[in-house]
Structure formats: C-alpha cells, structure tokens
Amino acid sequence: MMKIQQIRNATLIVELAGYRILVDPMLAAKGALPPLRVLSGLRRNPLVALPDDVEQALQTVTHCLITHCQKGHFDHLDRAGKRWLRERRIPVICTPHDAAYLHARGLNVHSLPESHGTPSPFLGGSIRTVPCVHGQGVVGRFMEHGVGYLIEVPGEPSLYLAGDTVLTDVVRNFVSTHQPDVCVIPAGGARFDIGGEIIMGLEEAVAFTRISSGIVIANHLEALSHCPVRRSGLAAAAVHAGVAGRLRIPADGEVLEFAALSR
Numbered sequence: 010m011m012k013i014q015q016i017r018n019a020t021l022i023v024e025l026a027g028y029r030i031l032v033d034p035m036l037a038a039k040g041a042l043p044p045l046r047v048l049s050g051l052r053r054n055p056l057v058a059l060p061d062d063v064e065q066a067l068q069t070v071t072h073c074l075i076t077h078c079q080k081g082h083f084d085h086l087d088r089a090g091k092r093w094l095r096e097r098r099i100p101v102i103c104t105p106h107d108a109a110y111l112h113a114r115g116l117n118v119h120s121l122p123e124s125h126g127t128p129s130p131f132l133g134g135s136i137r138t139v140p141c142v143h144g145q146g147v148v149g150r151f152m153e154h155g156v157g158y159l160i161e162v163p164g165e166p167s168l169y170l171a172g173d174t175v176l177t178d179v180v181r182n183f184v185s186t187h188q189p190d191v192c193v194i195p196a197g198g199a200r201f202d203i204g205g206e207i208i209m210g211l212e213e214a215v216a217f218t219r220i221s222s223g224i225v226i227a228n229h230l231e232a233l234s235h236c237p238v239r240r241s242g243l244a245a246a247a248v249h250a251g252v253a254g255r256l257r258i259p260a261d262g263e264v265l266e267f268a269a270l271s272r
Contacts, residue, residue, distance in 0.1 A: 010266055010267070010268060010269055011023070011024065011025040011165050011166050011168070011191070011266070011267045011269070012024040012025075012264055012265065012266050012267075013168075013191070013193070013226060013259075013264070013265045013267070014066060014262070014263070014264045014265075015226075015228055015259040015260070015261055015262065015263050015265075016034075016059065016060065016063060016066070016261065016262070017035065017055060017057060017059055017060070017232050017261050018035055018055065018084055018197075018228065018229055018230075018232035018233055018236075019032065019033040019035070019076070019084060019085055019173070019195065019228060019229055020032065020033055020034050020035050020036070020090075021033075021193065021228065022066055022067075022070065023074075023160075023168065023170075025132075025160075025162055025165045025168070026132055026133055026134070026162045026164070026165055028071045028072060028132050029069050029070045029071050029072070030070070030071070030072045030073065030074050030132075031067070031070045031072070031073045031074070031099070032073070032074045032075075032076070032170060033074070033075060033076055033078075033084075033085040033086060034073065034086060034087075034089075034090030034093065034094065035055065035083065035084050035085065035086070035087045035089075035090060036059065036063075036087065036089035036090045036093055037055060037083075037087045037088070037089045037090075038058065038059075038089075039055055039056070039057060039058040039059075040053040040054070040055070040056075041053070041054075041055075041089075042054040042055065042083055042084075042087060043083075044234055045199075045201065045233060045234050045235040046201060046202055046234055046235045052234040053234075054083075054084070054232075054233050054234055055084075055232050055233060056231065056232055056233060056234060057231065057232050057261060059261075060261050060262030061262070062262060063262070067093070070097075070099060071099070071100075072099065072100050072101075072102060072132070073094055073099050073100065073101045073102065074101075074102050074103075074158060074170070075101060075102070075103040075107060075111070076141070076155045076156055076157065076158070076170065076172035076173065077107065077141070077143070077155025077156070077172065077173060078103075078107055078110065078111065079106075079107065079110055082155075082173075084233055085155075085173070091114050091115075091116065094116050094117070095114070095115045095116055098117045099117060100117050100119050101116045101117055101118050101119065102119050102120075102121060102131070102136070103118060103119075103120060103121070104120070104121055104138060104155075104156055105120050105121070105122070105123050108120035121136065121138065125137070125138050125139065125140055125156070126138070126139070128161070131160065131162075132160075132162060133162055133163065134160065134161050134162030134163060134165070135160075135161050135162075136158055136159065136160050136161075137158070137159050138156040138157070138158060139156060139157040139158070139159060139169070139171075139172070139179070139180070139183050140156060140157075140179055141155045141156055141157055141171070141172040141173055141174035142174050142175055142177045142179075143155060143173045143174060143175075143207050143208065144175065144204065144205070144206070144207030144208075145175065145205065146204060146205065155172050155173055155174075156172055157169065157170055157171040157172035157174065157180075158170045158172070159183075159187060159189060164269050165269055166189075166190035166191050166223075166267045166268075166269070167187070167189040167190045167191070168189060168190070168191050168192075168193070169183075169184065169187070169189035169191070169192040169193070170192075170193050171192060171193060171194045171195060171209075171217075172195075173195055173207070173208050173229075174195070174208065174209070175206060175207070175208060175209055175213060176209055176213040176216055176217055180217075181220055184217070184220050184221050185220055188221065188222045188223060189221070189223055190223045190224065190267070191223055191224050191225075191226065191267055192217070192221055192223060192224070192225045192226065193225075193226045193228060194209055194214060194217055194225060194226070194227055194228075195208035195209055195227075195228065195229035196208075196209050196210065196211070196213075196214035196227035196228065196229055196230060196238055196243055196258075197210070197228075197229035197230050197231075197232075197233065197236030197237070197238045198210025198211060198236060198237055198238040199229065199233065199235045199236045200235060200237075201235060208229060208236075210237075210238055211238050211242060211243055211246050212246075214227055214238075214243060214246075214256075215246050215247060215250045215252060215256075218247070218250075218252040218255055218256045219250070219252060221255070223255070224255055224257060224267065225252075225255055225256050225257065226257045226258075226259065226265065227243055227256060227257070227258050228259070230243070230258070232261070240258050240260075243256075243258055244258055
C-alpha cells in the first residue's frame, strides 16, 4: 500500500516498500519567508502553518528527494528543511546539478546519474528524471528548472512526481508513453508580477489529467503568495471537464492511499 501525505505546497511524504520519502521540504513557520509578489500585496510566506501532526509524520522519514533548490527556491528546500535534514543525516537524493550545492550545506547527498530518462536503482526498484520547464520566456531564463521523477518499485503503483513545470511537450509525451499509476503535479498557477505562469495552473492541470489514465494529485495550492489557484476552483474545473473522478486535491496533512499492484 503506497501512501502519500500532502504536507504543504510541494512538500509531501511518500511511503512505499517500507520506506518514507520526504519530498522538497519547506518546513519554515507561517510567514517566516519573504514575499514572492509585490503588486498584489507583500504577503510573507508560507501563507499557512504546517499541519498539526507534521512532527510525528517526519519522525519516520528514511530518505529525502529534491527536485530543485537553487536560485532562491526556498519553497522546495528552505533553511528549516536543510537544518532538519542535516541534523538527522537523512540521505538526500538529487541530480548532479544540485549535488555540490547540497553537499556544501552539510547534507548527506546521494547524487543520481547525469542522463535524463535512464533508470537508476532506488529502494529496490528504479528512479529516473524527467526535465522540467519552470516558466517560459523572459521569466524562464531566470528560473531553476529542475527535474521530475518517475519511481517504479515492484508491487507498488508507479509514481511520477512532476516537479515544478508547465505542461510541455516533453511532459505530455512522457505521461502518454509511461502512463504512471499515480502522478503528483503542481497546479497553483504560480506567477510573479511580470510574465506568465511558471507551473501548471487550472487549465493545464485539467489538461494533464485528461492525458493521464491514472490518478492525478494536485498540490502547490493555497500555501504561497504567488499561487492564485484555489482548491475549490480546481475542483469545480475538474467536475466541468469530467475528470473529477481521477483528480485528487488533498488538504494539507491529508493522507491518500493507493493499493499495491501485482507487477
């Protein structure tokens, strides 16, 4: 039984094959981090506190997975997250691009191979990276684009963690080809004061769910000041598009369960 607990924004805990994987930890207190937009108000981040039971949930974490973390992306690894990982010596899996950066901050780094799409051994199964495009045009030139991950472990549902990306042809083709059993996508429609969306928003989240034949989990919702998509709005759009049966929109702290597969 694979379990996915939505913590806040991109931060979640995946439990599979006896392991518990913390993804992109942003563990700061509410309002401890800078604003991300000016024209819509200088709201400090995160907008919401961590769930009440997060300390208990973190106690049994065995690994950490980072999709991207440089160029000020505190919403995927903040100081509190680094400190927590460093103090507990949790193995941190990342790309070669991020390995030196994380090692310099005292983390227990385990770097994956350089090439995209090639499976590497991971927790009794395999993991491979999928390129992200974290915004296009002028804004995209200043972003840290990072990766998504496909995790495949025998007896467990296949899991695609999309990372921070808009819906590119690469993502479309990857999902169409591999059809993961469960996908986690960013759906908050994040954008700065200038430029377009830097992750999927309402329309692209619905379009992604149409492409996928599995269950899609939407996160990056209602936790950061530059993510305008609301859970209620996304739920209504999913109903209108006829994909509500496969699109999950968990509350912070909620645990979703997915039965093991005989593969």
